[in-house]
Amino acid sequence: MSIDRSAEVVGPAAPAVTRGVTGSPGGRAPLWRRLARDRFALAGGVVVVAYALVALAAPLVTHALGVDPYTYDLDALGPTGAPAGPAGGISAEHWFGVEPLTGRDLLAVVVMGSRTSLLVGLGATVVSMVVGTVLGLVAGYFGGWVDWVVARLIDVLVGLPALVFMIAIGAVAPGWFPRLLLLVLVIGLFGWSSIARVVRGQTMALRSAGFVRASRALGASPAHVLFRQVLPNLAATIVVFTTISIPGAIGAEAALSFLGVGVPPPTPSWGRSIGDAVTWFSVDPVYLLFPGLALFGITLAFNAFGDGLRDALDPRSAAPRRRKGGAR
Amino acid sequence: MTTTSRTGRRAALAGVAVATTLALTACNANAPEPAGGETTAVQQGGELHVLTSSTAINWDPATSQNLAITTLGLVERRLTSWRTDPDGTTEVVPDLATDTGTPSDDGATWTYTLKDGLTFEDGTPVTSADVKYSVERSFAPELSGGLGYHKGLLEGGDDYTGPYDGGELDSIETPDDRTIVFHLDSAYGDWPWIVSMPAFGAVPEDQDDVETYATDPVATGPYRVAETVEGTSVTLERNPEWDPETDDARAAGPDSIVFELGQDETVVAQRLIADSGTDASAFGASFVPPAQLAQVQQGPAKDRLVTSGPGALAYLAINTEAEGLDDVDVRKAISLAVDKNAYRVAAGGEISGDFATTLVTPGIPGREEYSDGVNDAAPEGDVERAEQLLEDAGWSGRELRLVVQDDAPNLARAQAIQQGLERAGLTVKIVPQAADVWTQTVTQGDGSGYDLTLSSWQPDFPSANGNIQPLFHSSQVGGGGYNLARYADPEADELIEQATQETDAEQAAKLWVEADKLILGDAPVVPLIYTKNSFLHGSKVENFRIPDFPAYPNYLQVSLSR
Numbered sequence: 001m002s003i004d005r006s007a008e009v010v011g012p013a014a015p016a017v018t019r020g021v022t023g024s025p026g027g028r029a030p031l032w033r034r035l036a037r038d039r040f041a042l043a044g045g046v047v048v049v050a051y052a053l054v055a056l057a058a059p060l061v062t063h064a065l066g067v068d069p070y071t072y073d074l075d076a077l078g079p080t081g082a083p084a085g086p087a088g089g090i091s092a093e094h095w096f097g098v099e100p101l102t103g104r105d106l107l108a109v110v111v112m113g114s115r116t117s118l119l120v121g122l123g124a125t126v127v128s129m130v131v132g133t134v135l136g137l138v139a140g141y142f143g144g145w146v147d148w149v150v151a152r153l154i155d156v157l158v159g160l161p162a163l164v165f166m167i168a169i170g171a172v173a174p175g176w177f178p179r180l181l182l183l184v185l186v187i188g189l190f191g192w193s194s195i196a197r198v199v200r201g202q203t204m205a206l207r208s209a210g211f212v213r214a215s216r217a218l219g220a221s222p223a224h225v226l227f228r229q230v231l232p233n234l235a236a237t238i239v240v241f242t243t244i245s246i247p248g249a250i251g252a253e254a255a256l257s258f259l260g261v262g263v264p265p266p267t268p269s270w271g272r273s274i275g276d277a278v279t280w281f282s283v284d285p286v287y288l289l290f291p292g293l294a295l296f297g298i299t300l301a302f303n304a305f306g307d308g309l310r311d312a313l314d315p316r317s318a319a320p321r322r323r324k325g326g327a328r
Numbered sequence: 329m330t331t332t333s334r335t336g337r338r339a340a341l342a343g344v345a346v347a348t349t350l351a352l353t354a355c356n357a358n359a360p361e362p363a364g365g366e367t368t369a370v371q372q373g374g375e376l377h378v379l380t381s382s383t384a385i386n387w388d389p390a391t392s393q394n395l396a397i398t399t400l401g402l403v404e405r406r407l408t409s410w411r412t413d414p415d416g417t418t419e420v421v422p423d424l425a426t427d428t429g430t431p432s433d434d435g436a437t438w439t440y441t442l443k444d445g446l447t448f449e450d451g452t453p454v455t456s457a458d459v460k461y462s463v464e465r466s467f468a469p470e471l472s473g474g475l476g477y478h479k480g481l482l483e484g485g486d487d488y489t490g491p492y493d494g495g496e497l498d499s500i501e502t503p504d505d506r507t508i509v510f511h512l513d514s515a516y517g518d519w520p521w522i523v524s525m526p527a528f529g530a531v532p533e534d535q536d537d538v539e540t541y542a543t544d545p546v547a548t549g550p551y552r553v554a555e556t557v558e559g560t561s562v563t564l565e566r567n568p569e570w571d572p573e574t575d576d577a578r579a580a581g582p583d584s585i586v587f588e589l590g591q592d593e594t595v596v597a598q599r600l601i602a603d604s605g606t607d608a609s610a611f612g613a614s615f616v617p618p619a620q621l622a623q624v625q626q627g628p629a630k631d632r633l634v635t636s637g638p639g640a641l642a643y644l645a646i647n648t649e650a651e652g653l654d655d656v657d658v659r660k661a662i663s664l665a666v667d668k669n670a671y672r673v674a675a676g677g678e679i680s681g682d683f684a685t686t687l688v689t690p691g692i693p694g695r696e697e698y699s700d701g702v703n704d705a706a707p708e709g710d711v712e713r714a715e716q717l718l719e720d721a722g723w724s725g726r727e728l729r730l731v732v733q734d735d736a737p738n739l740a741r742a743q744a745i746q747q748g749l750e751r752a753g754l755t756v757k758i759v760p761q762a763a764d765v766w767t768q769t770v771t772q773g774d775g776s777g778y779d780l781t782l783s784s785w786q787p788d789f790p791s792a793n794g795n796i797q798p799l800f801h802s803s804q805v806g807g808g809g810y811n812l813a814r815y816a817d818p819e820a821d822e823l824i825e826q827a828t829q830e831t832d833a834e835q836a837a838k839l840w841v842e843a844d845k846l847i848l849g850d851a852p853v854v855p856l857i858y859t860k861n862s863f864l865h866g867s868k869v870e871n872f873r874i875p876d877f878p879a880y881p882n883y884l885q886v887s888l889s890r
Contacts, residue, residue, distance in 0.1 A: 072670050072747050080622035081677040101618055101674045101740050102747075175759050260734070264758060266743045276736070279594045279619040283626070 034312040041308015047301035055114040062108045067094070069112045069268045073103035088286030096290045099273070100280050106273075110290050113268035116257075117298065120183045121250035127188025128249075129242050132195035133234070137226050139196070140203025150200065157193040163255065166190060170261030179263050187252045195241045199234055206230050236313040243306030247299040254295055270295045370871060374888035376582035377610035377866075379596040383589050385562050387545035387553065389462055389526035390471035395788070396524040397882040399613075401578070402564060402585065405530070405548040407440050407459065407508075407523040409577035412875035412882045416637075418790070420520045421576045424454065424530065424548070428520040435515030435831045440523070442506040447569045448532060449547040456508040458530035460500045464491040466527035470538055472808065475525045475788055480803075483511045492538070515831045521789035550580035562587040579871065581887025593617050600864040601629045609888050611865035611872055611881070617737065618676035621862055625679070632865055634872060638682050638690045638858030639879025640786035641795065642675070644745055645770075645812035645853045650779045652724055659851035660702050661717035662780075666854050667748030669707040674744040675737070681857035683707045687799070687844045688792045689858055691876050694837020695792070696844075703848055703855065714752040727755045731769055731778035734760035741782055756780070772806060775814050783812055784859055790877045792840035797824050800847050813852035820847050 036042055054061060062068060076089050081101045083089030088097030088106070096106035139150035166186050173182050206212055207230075215229050256262040257271030265272065270291040277288035378399075385399060386392050394400040396410045409423035420428050425440040432438075446454040463482075466474055468490025479485045483499035499511040512519070522528070535546050543556055550572075551564035564585040572580065588610075596612045597620035616624065616633070624633050644666060646659050653659060668683050675681060685704045688695045705713075728749070732742040739760060746756040759778070761769060769777040787794025798804055801824050802816035823846060827839035848855070861879045865872045871885045 070747060070750075072667070072744070074669060074673055077673055077677070078622075079678045080625055081618050081673050082622040100622070101676075102670070102743065103673075171762070175761070260736070264760060265739050266746065266758075279617065279736075280622075283619060283623045 031312055035308055038308040038311060040304050041311070044301040044304030044306075044308065047297060048305055051114060051298050051301070052118065054111060055118045058111050058115050061111050065095075065107065067105035067108040069104055069108040070266055071104065073098060073105070076103040077101070082280070082283050083287075088284050088289075090286065097284075097286050099276075100284055100287060106287070106290055109268045109273060110270070110294050113270045113273065113291065114294065114298075116180070116263055116267060116269045117250050117253060117271075117295070119180065120187065120253040121246045121298075123180075123184035124187035124191060124249040124252070125242055125245045127184060128191035128245065129195055129238060131189065132192030133199050133231075133238060135192070136196040136199025137203050137230060137234075140200040141207055141222070141226055141230065143204075143207075147200070150196065154193045154197055154200075157190065160190070162190040163252075166252070166256055167259060167261050170256055179267075183253055183256065183262060187249050187256075191245065191249065191252070195238070195245070198237060198241065202234055202237060203230055206233055240306060240310040240313060243302060243309055246306075247302040250295070250298060250302075370579040370581050370885070370887045371889055372581055372583070372887070373890075374582050374609060374868070375606070376585045376869070376886060376888055377606050378585065378587045378613050378883075379591045379599070379610055380587060380589060380613035381591055381593050381596070382613070383559050384543075385587060385589070386542045388471065388542035389474070389529045389531065389545075390466035390468070391474045391542065392526045393473075393475050393788075394526055395878055395880060396577075397878070397884050398880060399587070399883060400526050401549065401884050402551045403545060403547045403549045403553065403567075404526065405446075405575070406526065406528045408520050408528075409524055409884075410882075411577050412873065412885065414873060416876040418875045418877050420524055423524070423575070423577055424459065425523075429523065431515075431519070435517065436512045438510045438512070438519050438523075440508050440510075442508070443574050444506075445571065446548065446574060448530070449552045449567045449569050451569055452532065453505075454530045454548060455505040456502040457505070458532050459508050459528065460497075460502050461491060461533045461536070462529050462531040463500060463527050464488075464497050465531060465536065466490075467497065468492050468538075474527060477525065477788065478522050478527065481512050481516055481519075481522065483513055491533075514829045516828070517831045517833060517836070518789055518791045518793060521791070525788065550575070550578050551585060554584070559590055561589055578884040579887060581871070581885075587613075594620060597624070597864055600632070600866055601627065603629070603632075603867050608866040608868045611869050611886065612863055616862045616864050618674075618680070618740070620864075621676045621679060624864065629864065632867065632869075633862055634865065634874055634881065635679055635862045636860050636874040636879035637876050638860055639877070640784045640859045640861075641684055641687065641689050642671075642681065642782070642784040642856045642859050643684070643853040644856060645781050645783060646851070647775055647779050647781075647812075647814055648816075648850075648852050649775055649814045652726065653779060655721050655723075656850055657717050657721040658723055661714040661721065661723070661752065662749060662754070663702050663851050663854045664705055664710045664717065665714035665749045665752035665754060666745060666856070667707075667709050667751070668856050670744035670748055671741055671856050672707070674740040675857065675859070676862075679860060679862060681859040684855035684858050687848055687853075687855060688795045688840060689787065692787070692790060692792050692795060693833065694840060696841045698841075698845055700845065700849055702851065709748055709751070711751045718752065718754070723754075725753075725755065727757050728779040729759050729777075730756050730780040730782070731759045731761055731766060732782050733763050733766045735763075738782060745780070745782065770812050771808050771810060775806060781812055783810070785810070786878055786880075792837065792844070793828055796840060796843055796847070797828065800824070800843075800852065815847065815850065815852035817847070817850065820850075 076084055076094060076098045078084040083098050083100055090097040094105050096110060098104060099106055099109060135150050139147040169186050212225060212229055215225050253262060254271030257269040258275035262271055263269050273291035274288060280287050387403060389404055392400050397412060401409065405423045407423060407425040408420050408428050410418050411421045412418045422428055424442055424446060426443055429438045429440055442454060442456055448454060465471055467479060467488045484497060488497050501509040530548055532546055545553060547567045550567055550570045552567040553562060554565040555563040566583060593614045594617055596614060597616050599607045600612055601624060624630055646653055646662055648654055672681055686697060730742055730745060732738040742758045746758055749756050770781050785799060798810050800811060800815050800820060802821050804811035805814045805816055820843060823839060823843045827836050827843060830836035830839055863881055868889045870887050870889050872881055874881050
């Protein structure tokens, strides 16, 4: 994933001006080796890669297993609509059992659901990172009224009950608007405050650094200074924030789908499966198990990986002091 | 009228109206149950709780669609009401009136006499003028949305706009304080059932306020509204002016009744299964959701689950005005491609209904099963024939918008329809809409917003008329009507009108069967299942029964054990 890029950017460019953002090049083991020493992070990384592969190849996976998340199998259900047989209808044909009332294969639903989760998770994170970084940079570099406006925006956003607004927007959005895009935008645009705040702070510190003043003195445009001089120094921060934001965004998608304002059925989504499963829990607890585990797994993996990545990039935060992940 | 319902709706069973004229009271009203069914004498006292997902109770008789035996019936009496017996029969009985109506020789004029000594909750006597006023106000445009069968039957009803403009409806006469006469456009045999609808109660003109009557009605029944906490609860207490001697339809067991509003259906079911505290004295007004239905059937609460017989018709409406769907062969292909079995499973399996093949529902007098080669295809559908029909019709392959209400049960059912149709190569997009928006989309305007929609219909009185006229007469297209298929066929209209006017019950039934066949032959809707409704009640609740018609419990008889 983003390991190579960050290593490349962080390496040569940056004088270590700011508080531990950059990995200083001299004398330390390469990033990936430091990362590899952190077993927890490594496991997280492996799991993330595995999820990504499954999501990318989801149609192939389900095809190979001969299952499909849209095909009903009413024979797998009992007379009440609950899965026939014990353990949620787990059988040789349906490894994860079947969905009540439809008989759709739960393995296929979970596998295809990973696409929704990862797509929305990554998409929303990209949106919030881009918005947050740009606003943070601009605010921190120019100061004055620009800074004031952005800082107030951040304050408002932090205080806002984001989920309530997301639900409201999800409920009133017109039917023709693509639902996935809506989720990406809504979750992304409510999630940029933390990255913006950090970027703003670091840019303020960098503003007075020698190399920045030098480029300004040489007549560089603000855009050049911001994006060629300051931004590369923030790369590590952004990478780490991105990694630990993704599980939050995936969770937000699941929450919205759980509440019925996510992707419309029958598009598989872990959140909606979990929402449905809750009402079935006393009859068919296995229904909750697999979508729940899938969501739990990806969130944990991204957090572990993001944590490790931050430790690896920032020697001072390594070892015992381990901050809790999750930007949201 | 309508759709999958909440606090109660329509009804139908029993035979023809006039059957039960003078079964007058005389006996005391806490009616000892007739022999036959399990008889529990009606216990007096206690506080009954009704758990409902509705967020408000509309007590205004002009705008309510309540059945005679549900919520409104507790507070407001009508000219006639329904008595349900433990053996399942429902008959229309006199309520405010002394009998179920005396028709003139031509069947077009009906005369009622009010019982002696009836009063409102404040002690003022109920007069025929109050009944007339109540009916008149149901014509006012600001009070639309109630059951409106009478509006098309009363002489001059089409042009009348209610009493607030100062006009009276001349076809309702009140020669004295206790007599009221209705003049109809033509003979109408089911009129005694029509006057059991909410509008035929009594509203005192000097206490009428269009804005507040819906929350603050003037009671004539055994209870009056004591307290309303908006969005949370409505509490009823006994109305001391109500005289049980005059009432055949109501047992009035509990001392007070609390409606707990805005309850989640799943939570209600779990509370009733747990049966603790006041929930032991409660029943759920909403259907038990499929997951809890499966749970209850396996657990100890099973004997507190009450399931109706087949009641409402659940159907898929095809917008016959939409592009390509005006072709009857395409509609037949859709009918054949639908997977009724998947639909029924999505609705909760076998307990949720029987497969439907006709428009007239079981239990309606004169109903006939028939086959036109499409309606009685296997429940799984006939995909091959559907594909063939589509090919021959040159179907464009465009995407069909299936507009449904945005809640879990409807979405589950919509997906079952979607996967059925997609087997035949049709492309279906589910468009979930909030309940109000959905109603707007499918019942108002030009209908350009949908191709398919799901609904269900319980007739408001036990006659095929209640099955067919509201759903398929061209006058019910748009403007709030429930002709969701936007089906307009002059021949069908004529047949419906002819059957409505037929006073001979047997002959009328024949005409309705003919209409059933004619309309379904054009495949404007796909009958899916005759729904069975399941309700749960607490362990102290007694006399909680669902008659054959309607498929809803009779609130008026429910009582609590000590």
